[in-house]
Amino acid sequence: MEHIISLTPRQIVSELDKYIIGQHDAKRNVAIALRNRIRRLMVKSEIQKDIVPNNILMIGSTGVGKTEIARRLAKVANAPFTKVEASKFTEVGYVGRDVESMVRDLVEQSVALVREVKNEAVKVKAAEAVEELILDILIPPVKSAGFSRNSIPTDTDSEPSNDAELNERTRERFREKLRNGELDDRKIEINVKASSPVGIGMIGNGMMDDASMAGLQDMISGMMPKKTKKRKLSISEARKVLLEEEASKLIDFDEVKEEAIKLAENNGIIFIDEIDKIASKSGKNGGGPDVSREGVQRDLLPIVEGSSVNTKYGVINTDHILFIAAGAFHVAKPSDLIPELQGRFPIRVELQSLTQEDFSKILREPKNALTKQYQALFEAENVFLEFNDESIEEIARLAFLINQEVENIGARRLHTVMSHLLNDFLFDVPDTIEANSRIMITREMVQERLSTLVKNRDLSQYIL
Known part of the structure; x- marks a missing residue:
């Protein structure tokens, strides 16, 4: 099964814009990478098998949209997608997950996708x-009786x-x-x-x-x-x-397995998060917890370069799987990765920290914006939640301020702020807040519920 989509890079970016605010460079690069995969499948000459994807290394602090960009890209392409954390892997010989397991996870996702399509067809x-x-x-x-119809008299034939x-x-x-x-x-x-x-x-x-x-x-x-x-x-x-x-x-399950392997090989996306955690800090590879970090990198290398991995559904070749790696790189630097692995992620994109204006847009614009999610939860109880413009601006301002004063966890801060703002209402529905009620969130209400906490230097409850 070939999921060849007709979206151009501009259209792919437009689709990503529906869910992710800012980070235009990152969106542009992943859109080109996705379109190049489609172009490769349209190449008729023998060089098709030699065209390898340009894997991407995203550099940015937590909560700026790295994972969401990769996940939404997979949805746009209708491609199998798996996210792994590099810090969970251990070098061969140590107890823990081996790097090949991420390829097996991808094949499982691919089988589920193909089976879903086949189920729809039948x-x-x-x-x-x-x-x-x-x-x-x-x-x-x-049920027919245990004797021949010829043995039944003619006048009972109709019974x-x-x-x-x-x-x-x-x-x-x-x-x-x-x-x-x-x-x-x-x-x-x-x-x-x-x-x-x-x-x-x-x-x-x-x-x-x-x-x-x-x-x-x-x-x-x-x-x-x-x-x-x-x-x-x-x-x-x-x-x-x-x-x-x-x-x-x-459904012919052998056919499902065959199509799933092909889909994973040509359209699969593996997102490797926290890759900076397996980089040797400042080039030092000492003992203790750092002992197997370079080993994990060397185990990752053949998978990213292209190799054959045995799975329960068959052998899969990783030559054309798109790998997107990401890390904050606060302590280690991309240059601390082994040179061979650096070379396998030629496209580097630095994601920008989110501004107060970005927070405001995140609350308003995406299809799955937090404000829309909470409104849907309240509507399930026939209670109508509304935010005026000033309240959204105030929520964005306070979330940005807390990030500056405590720890910058990006857009994830909005989840904790919104939760603290609305939890009392969620607790009261439907006991004391009746159906068909209307709740209006104003700037004054936001300040009343959150500003005292901002002034308090001990904001441990906000740290995820």
Whole structure:
């Protein structure tokens, strides 16, 4: 499955602008990187396989939008995406996650994407099969007697036919009720697959990797007889369970695996956060906690350069996966990474710290702005929350001030400020704030609830 989109770099940036404020250089570079992948797939000559992605290194403090840019880029491209933290990896030989696990995580995401598309394609046919299964439970079909029709006297020939016709008419009436949702709360008993209890511990010297272990578990569970168990569910719940089972019967999983591997290889995006945490500070590689940092970098190198990784779904080549690394680099510098790894992230983008004006825009403009999220939460209880312009400006000012006085955690500061501002209202709904009430947030209200905390130098509750 090839997810070739028609968006130009300008259109990609425009899509990112709907969710992320500022950081134009970063958006521009990731848009070019995404479009280059599409261009590579359109190249007809043999050089196509030699065109490698320009991996990106984002440099910026926490909360400025590094992760959000990468995640939204994956959504724009409808591409498999996984985020990992470099600090969680350890050098081969140490206890902890190995770097290849991020590629396996990407393949899992890819399989889920492909399966979702395949499920959508067979949705109608699966729904028809589920409808028949539910009708069979409600109105069992007329079973033929254990003798030949020729042995039945001629004058009774019409009786079985009448029974079948009556059964069919009843089924059609129930079918109509099913489709109208009239029977959704009725309980029925269905057979569902029992979850496999198979679990395999360490074998031999315990050196099996995750892919081998998963493959062995799949093989053993495949050899064991499939067990089912009876469950009593409402028809609406049973429909969901049966729909998943029927859809899986209509899908060729070997085809899913093949397409998922291809999708991950050509469209996959891996976001490696906190890469500065595995850089040796100021070029020093001493003992203690720093001992395996360079080792992790050297383990990362072949994955980023391009290598084959074994997964439970097959072997995946990482040559054309787009890697986006990010870090604050407050202590270490990008030049503290080993030269080979630096060379694999040729595009460097420095993200700017957010200003008070940026905070104000973040509260207003994105599709998923915090103000819109809280309004949706209140509307779920039929309470209407409103912010006037002055209140948003004041929230932005106070969040920016707290970042300056305590620790700059970027846009994440807005979450803690908004939470403190609105938690009392959220607690009172619906007990003391009734439905159809309207709450107006004003500058004075924001100052009353937050300004005393800003004056207090001990702002530990704001530090995430």
